[in-house]
Amino acid sequence: MLISKLKYFIPALFAFTLVFSGCEKDKLYDVNEETILPANANKTKLKSDQQYIAILYANLFQTALSSDDLFEASECVQSIGDKDLVHEVLISNYMNQQGVILPTNEEMRADVDGFLTETYNRFLVRNPTEAERQYFKNYINTHPNVRPELVYFSFALSNEYQYY
Numbered sequence: 001m002l003i004s005k006l007k008y009f010i011p012a013l014f015a016f017t018l019v020f021s022g023c024e025k026d027k028l029y030d031v032n033e034e035t036i037l038p039a040n041a042n043k044t045k046l047k048s049d050q051q052y053i054a055i056l057y058a059n060l061f062q063t064a065l066s067s068d069d070l071f072e073a074s075e076c077v078q079s080i081g082d083k084d085l086v087h088e089v090l091i092s093n094y095m096n097q098q099g100v101i102l103p104t105n106e107e108m109r110a111d112v113d114g115f116l117t118e119t120y121n122r123f124l125v126r127n128p129t130e131a132e133r134q135y136f137k138n139y140i141n142t143h144p145n146v147r148p149e150l151v152y153f154s155f156a157l158s159n160e161y162q163y164y
Contacts, residue, residue: 043163049077062101091156102148112137123155
């Protein structure tokens with residue numbers, strides 16, 4: 001008789017133990033809710049041809065483009081239908097002119113972190129994320145043929161650079 005009563009008592013005792021000792025309310029911590037967005041999330045307006053040309057020139061030469069040169073370059077851009085192609089030609093043309101301000105290959109490789117921060121600030125008006133920094137740092141360190149001109153060229157052609 002005692003055994004038959006124990007067979008109902010043990011599962012009840014086990015359930016009681018689980019309910020009152022195993023289910024404690026977790027401690028709550030104050031956590032601020034944050035919306036995580038990509039670094040370029042606020043750049044939603046496409047640059048006009050004139051804006052793109054003026055900003056590109058300022059980024060490469062660190063000086064303003066004259067209004068006559070801006071008008072001439074914008075006429076050239078508007079005469080070609082393929083905007084990606086015309087941007088490549090424009091960047092290439094500017095990179096081959098005297099007066100482009102860019103670090104030497106030795107300066108870039110001596111301080112890759114500083115070069116990346118300066119390049120992001122110069123072209124994208126923001127600091128690089130840690131993922132971007134690590135990617136470019138690895139890429140530059142493992143590709144000896146990458147020069148500052150190529151990095152500047154790629155930034156000027158990036159999708160993010162097309163927007164402000």
